[in-house]
Amino acid sequence: MARKVTTVGFDADDTLWHNERYFQLTQAHFADLLSDYTEKDTLMQRLVAAEKRNLGQYGFGVKGFTLSMIETALDVTDRRVSGAVIEEILNAGREMLANPVDLLPHAQAAVAEAAENYRILLITKGDLLDQERKLAQSGLGDLFDAVEIVSDKNTSVYRDIFDRHGHSADSGVMVGNSVRSDVLPMIEAGGFGVHVPYHVTWELEHAETPVSHDRFRSLPDLSTLSTLLAGLP
Structure with a gap:
């Protein structure tokens, strides 16, 4: 019994x-950064695929999410993404770790x-x-x-x-x-x-x-x- x-x-x-709303805001910013290369829906599909693929190595949380964004940015731009965009992605991840x-x-x-x-x-x-x-x-x-x-x-x-x-x-x-x-x-x-x-x-x-x-x-x-x-x- x-x-x-x-x-x-x-x-x-x-x-x-609250937590997921910060991820949603960061994803919107990420889409803006990569808007010259792909549509938002396609970018989000690629990002989710990267997150799923990386869970076993990076685990859950902001750091794994940030690394998956960088990997996705490299992927959708055929490695042509600028250092400035990578820096923006890293800064977005740091901001998430400082959210109230x-x-x-x-x-x-x-x-x-x-x-x-x-x-x-x-x-x-x-x-x-x-x-x-x-x-x-x-x-x-x-x-x-x-x-x-x-x-x-x-x-x-x-x-x-x-x-x-x-x-x-x-x-x-x-x-x-x-x-x-x-x-x-x-x-x-x-x-x-x-x-x-x-x-x-x-x-x-x-x-x-x-x-x-x-x-x-x-x-x-x-x-x-x-x-x-x-x-x-």
């Missing part, structure tokens, strides 16, 4: 604070309320230094019982984290904006997956929502998370 919920994990980017942390509505209250009744974990992937920076600037760090910055999110990762910091995955809940990374692998690990969608999702995070699964839940935002958690078996 599944255990009663004791531990709640929160995703960070686009669940607790802007909490999503209800994020602080949702984490604080959950902390009153459960062990609270932050489980996020991306650049280690950047994620640590954002957590420190968010003001939420002291609310978490543990923080895990991982290279990827999958079933074995969730089982390991909830075994170490909770009782087990089947007594855990993962709250996040990504069906692919936050919901599906947590459900496969035996826990609950709570989907709180962000208005835009990175293409590589798209996945079919498991609406019929008895351990799937969905909320429009974090305002009613405490009520949802209290009603879980």
